[in-house]
Amino acid sequence: MTGNGPSLIDVARAAGVATATAGRALGGYGQVSARTRERVLAAAAELGYRTNGLARSMITGSTQTIGVVVTDVANPFFATALRGITDVTHPAGFEVLLANTGGDLDAERRAITVMSEKRVDGVIVAAAQPGEGAHLKNAIGAGVPVVLIDRLVRGVPEADTVTIDNERAAAEAVAHLLELGHRRIGVITEAGAPVRGPRRRGLFPSAVRLRGYADALREAGIEPDEALIGVARYDRESAYDATLRLLATPEPPTAVLCTDNVLATGAYRAAQDRGLRMPEELSLIGFDDEPWTTLVRPELTVVEQPTYELGTRAGQQLLDRIADGSGTRRPHHVELRAKLVARGSTLPR
Amino acid sequence: MTGNGPSLIDVARAAGVATATAGRALGGYGQVSARTRERVLAAAAELGYRTNGLARSMITGSTQTIGVVVTDVANPFFATALRGITDVTHPAGFEVLLANTGGDLDAERRAITVMSEKRVDGVIVAAAQPGEGAHLKNAIGAGVPVVLIDRLVRGVPEADTVTIDNERAAAEAVAHLLELGHRRIGVITEAGAPVRGPRRRGLFPSAVRLRGYADALREAGIEPDEALIGVARYDRESAYDATLRLLATPEPPTAVLCTDNVLATGAYRAAQDRGLRMPEELSLIGFDDEPWTTLVRPELTVVEQPTYELGTRAGQQLLDRIADGSGTRRPHHVELRAKLVARGSTLPR
DNA sequence: CAGGGTAGTGAGAACGTTCTCGGTAAGCGG
DNA sequence: CCGCTTACCGAGAACGTTCTCACTACCCTG
Numbered sequence: 001m002t003g004n005g006p007s008l009i010d011v012a013r014a015a016g017v018a019t020a021t022a023g024r025a026l027g028g029y030g031q032v033s034a035r036t037r038e039r040v041l042a043a044a045a046e047l048g049y050r051t052n053g054l055a056r057s058m059i060t061g062s063t064q065t066i067g068v069v070v071t072d073v074a075n076p077f078f079a080t081a082l083r084g085i086t087d088v089t090h091p092a093g094f095e096v097l098l099a100n101t102g103g104d105l106d107a108e109r110r111a112i113t114v115m116s117e118k119r120v121d122g123v124i125v126a127a128a129q130p131g132e133g134a135h136l137k138n139a140i141g142a143g144v145p146v147v148l149i150d151r152l153v154r155g156v157p158e159a160d161t162v163t164i165d166n167e168r169a170a171a172e173a174v175a176h177l178l179e180l181g182h183r184r185i186g187v188i189t190e191a192g193a194p195v196r197g198p199r200r201r202g203l204f205p206s207a208v209r210l211r212g213y214a215d216a217l218r219e220a221g222i223e224p225d226e227a228l229i230g231v232a233r234y235d236r237e238s239a240y241d242a243t244l245r246l247l248a249t250p251e252p253p254t255a256v257l258c259t260d261n262v263l264a265t266g267a268y269r270a271a272q273d274r275g276l277r278m279p280e281e282l283s284l285i286g287f288d289d290e291p292w293t294t295l296v297r298p299e300l301t302v303v304e305q306p307t308y309e310l311g312t313r314a315g316q317q318l319l320d321r322i323a324d325g326s327g328t329r330r331p332h333h334v335e336l337r338a339k340l341v342a343r344g345s346t347l348p349r
Numbered sequence: 350m351t352g353n354g355p356s357l358i359d360v361a362r363a364a365g366v367a368t369a370t371a372g373r374a375l376g377g378y379g380q381v382s383a384r385t386r387e388r389v390l391a392a393a394a395e396l397g398y399r400t401n402g403l404a405r406s407m408i409t410g411s412t413q414t415i416g417v418v419v420t421d422v423a424n425p426f427f428a429t430a431l432r433g434i435t436d437v438t439h440p441a442g443f444e445v446l447l448a449n450t451g452g453d454l455d456a457e458r459r460a461i462t463v464m465s466e467k468r469v470d471g472v473i474v475a476a477a478q479p480g481e482g483a484h485l486k487n488a489i490g491a492g493v494p495v496v497l498i499d500r501l502v503r504g505v506p507e508a509d510t511v512t513i514d515n516e517r518a519a520a521e522a523v524a525h526l527l528e529l530g531h532r533r534i535g536v537i538t539e540a541g542a543p544v545r546g547p548r549r550r551g552l553f554p555s556a557v558r559l560r561g562y563a564d565a566l567r568e569a570g571i572e573p574d575e576a577l578i579g580v581a582r583y584d585r586e587s588a589y590d591a592t593l594r595l596l597a598t599p600e601p602p603t604a605v606l607c608t609d610n611v612l613a614t615g616a617y618r619a620a621q622d623r624g625l626r627m628p629e630e631l632s633l634i635g636f637d638d639e640p641w642t643t644l645v646r647p648e649l650t651v652v653e654q655p656t657y658e659l660g661t662r663a664g665q666q667l668l669d670r671i672a673d674g675s676g677t678r679r680p681h682h683v684e685l686r687a688k689l690v691a692r693g694s695t696l697p698r
Numbered sequence: 699c700a701g702g703g704t705a706g707t708g709a710g711a712a713c714g715t716t717c718t719c720g721g722t723a724a725g726c727g728g
Numbered sequence: 729c730c731g732c733t734t735a736c737c738g739a740g741a742a743c744g745t746t747c748t749c750a751c752t753a754c755c756c757t758g
Contacts, residue, residue: 004410004492004743005491005492007743007744007745008744008745009744009745017707017708018707018708018709019708019709019744019745019746020707020708020709020710020746020747021706021707021708023744023745023746023747024706024707024746027745027746029746029747030706030707030746030747031704031705031706031707032705032706032707033705033706033707036706036707048487048490048491050462050465050466050491051466051744051745052407052466052468052743052744052745053463053466053467053468053745054403054406054407054412054467054468054743054744054745055407055713055743055744055745055746056744056745056746057403057713057745058401058403058404058407058712058713058714058715058743058744058745058746059712059713059744059745059746059747060745060746061353061713063403063467065446065467068447072432073422073428073431073432073435074425074428074429074431074432074657075428076423076425076428079422079423079424079425079428080423082422082423082447083421083422083423083449086422086447086448086449087449090448090449095446095447095448095463095464095467096446096447096448097414097444097445097446097447098417098431098435098444098445098446098447099435099439099444099445100432100435100436100439113399114402114444115444116399117399117400117401117402118402118403118412118414118444119401119402119403138397141397142354142397142399143353143354236640262640265640265641265644268644269643269644272644272646290641291585291611291614291641292614292639292640292641292644292645294618295614295617295618295621295641295644295645296641296644296645296646297621297645297646308423353713356713356714356715357714357715358714358715366737366738367737367738367739368714368715368716368738368739369716369717369737369738369739369740370736370737370738372714372715372716372717373716373736373737376715376716378716378717379716379717379736379737380734380735380736380737381736381737382735382736382737385736385737400714400715401713401714401715402715403713403714403715404713404714404715404716404743405714405715405716406715406743407713407714407715407716407742407743407744407745408714408715408716408717408742408743409715409716410743
């Protein structure tokens with residue numbers, strides 16, 4: 001790099017004061033007379049001085065930077081959550097260091113390590129895998145506060161969490177369909193989500209939603225039918241295929257719930273291509289509200305997640321913990337509620 | 350913050366070597382015998398040592414961090430561009446420091462200042478205002494490489510740029526409509542875009558697209574009609590209103606081009622609410638392809654921008670300039686081409 | 699006028715690395 | 729056995745700030 005510009009020493013020399021005094025004038029700490037402050041500021045402006053944040057951070061022990069680790073910023077869900085995070089943390093004087101894991105656990109480990117070495121004041125993590133949290137536990141042990149969003153991780157009880165009550169959200173969607181008279185209700189969900197299993201930390205939203213779906217059915221006296229559960233990869237085409245398979249079974253569902261909005265686009269397209277009239281021949285519910293859901297015909301009924309708020313709450317959570325500092329603060333767990341927005345794709349005729 | 354953990358000195362003491370040697374063993378530079386390296390590594394693992402990146406960066410002069418400044422990460426356009434940036438820079442060992450300006454020039458100035466003080470190795474900027482580039486010029490003068498994306502800024506000739514040929518893209522869209530026999534072609538565009546004016550740097554995409562629209566019309570012997578230019582704020586509702594106004598004129602357009610995808614959602618909705626059959630009664634073209642454009646009926650014809658590639662190219666551009674270092678590299682200007690994707694909203698019956 | 703508090707300043711340590719330089723021991727050719 | 733090279737390592741400087749401490753005026757109080 002180039003000569004890197006003038007340092008505080010240069011400014012002090014130019015102003016005819018000690019470096020300590022120049023630092024006080026520019027940094028806004030300690031006592032400086034108005035006259036010398038002005039002299040120092042003038043000298044700094046003259047030389048084009050830029051504070052070296054690295055040196056400052058080494059002394060103060062704070063970088064005024066937080067890390068944000070997500071699987072994919074291009075996903076509108078994480079993008080808006082990220083916006084929520086920055087909207088809260090930026091006014092508080094914090095910058096955001098961003099990492100994309102692409103869902104790869106190793107990438108997440110590396111990201112956490114690098115951020116930790118860069119001495120971020122805390123991290124907000126949307127975990128890649130629910131099962132492995134050793135690296136997060138390490139970070140916390142090293143004094144880096146961790147806030148988990150959207151996904152809980154096993155083995156990190158010290159972390160704050162901000163999540164959405166996915167079980168309840170899915171159950172409400174199912175209840176809505178039951179109320180409309182549906183009995184054979186299908187679901188399109190992401191691969192790797194077990195239908196049964198103990199209720200505990202370390203499950204992904206899609207899995208939790210699937211449980212909410214199953215529980216709601218049982219509560220209505222309907223035993224969940226494996227044949228009505230369509231498993232897909234996390235992309236539109238896969239969801240499209242899964243939906244077609246579901247609709248081609250001997251006893252096809254009269255309603256389908258999608259556990260994600262990407263999956264919903266595939267399912268919607270499948271219903272269109274199959275020539276099924278919605279909601280008469282097939283009712284459809286998506287997850288996560290997006291602008292397009294009111295442009296399609298019929299409009300799509302969705303479970304609307306408070307995505308932006310997820311970000312703001314997580315940001316606030318992290319700020320609180322950073323401000324606390326003592327490390328004695330017990331972990332907080334925020335669970336936000338999603339809202340069912342009924343539209344044409346499920347309304348009764 | 351907590352005691353901040355063991356330092357290199359502690360590791361060296363534990364391993365019974367000098368700090369310089371411990372640094373060599375852990376940092377992978379200089380000469381170290383296999384045996385001592387192992388001793389140092391063992392001691393480091395034992396103590397739970399984390400390299401202090403701040404101290405390292407102070408010496409090496411590189412933070413392995415780049416800054417990215419956009420107006421809104423929640424906008425899918427910037428979100429995918431950002432994804433492109435990280436996908437290129439992360440493998441090269443760079444982290445991304447993100448800032449949202451919300452379109453505010455002062456916020457952009459502050460962001461650039463802070464990033465510069467944090468000693469990022471370079472910045473990628475989607476500018477808030479095309480007219481003011483003094484702060485960017487300053488940054489470049491201070492040795493911080495700048496790559497502009499999507500929007501050109503006046504007064505910063507030293508910056509690399511990666512943009513999309515918006516003029517040509519809009520012209521192609523208009524040509525498509527002319528070919529279909531349309532003569533009264535309207536446009537919905539963002540406020541603040543002059544129809545005429547000299548061709549020069551410092552114009553925003555919407556303005557450039559509007560010029561492309563006007564030029565294409567003139568080339569076909571049609572003088573652009575002010576009454577066919579709908580101006581809106583950058584949101585769906587405003588575009589909705591502007592479209593309705595356009596359609597309510599005495600001689601309404603038979604086709605409408607939107608200079609942005611957010612505006613397109615509003616226009617599409619307006620056409621629906623007005624009960625206009627597309628493409629028979631109104632042809633519509635949007636900007637930027639998104640998943641929903643193939644879910645609506647009719648499917649939306651769009652100008653597809655290479656958004657992801659915009660990010661990757663910008664990332665590569667910045668990496669190249671950082672690697673160069675000499676500062677003698679002449680600025681590169683990459684202009685990517687958009688592609689018209691014809692769909693049901695414009696196809697002839 | 700003595701005593702004590704306070705605003706302002708300077709000198710130097712400290713943060714935790716990497717870099718520079720010099721020194722020691724081992725290996726090797728003659 | 730001598731001289732030369734090379735691998736390895738240590739001591740200390742350097743990066744550019746903030747923090748600690750001490751010191752000097754100066755003002756105020758009694």
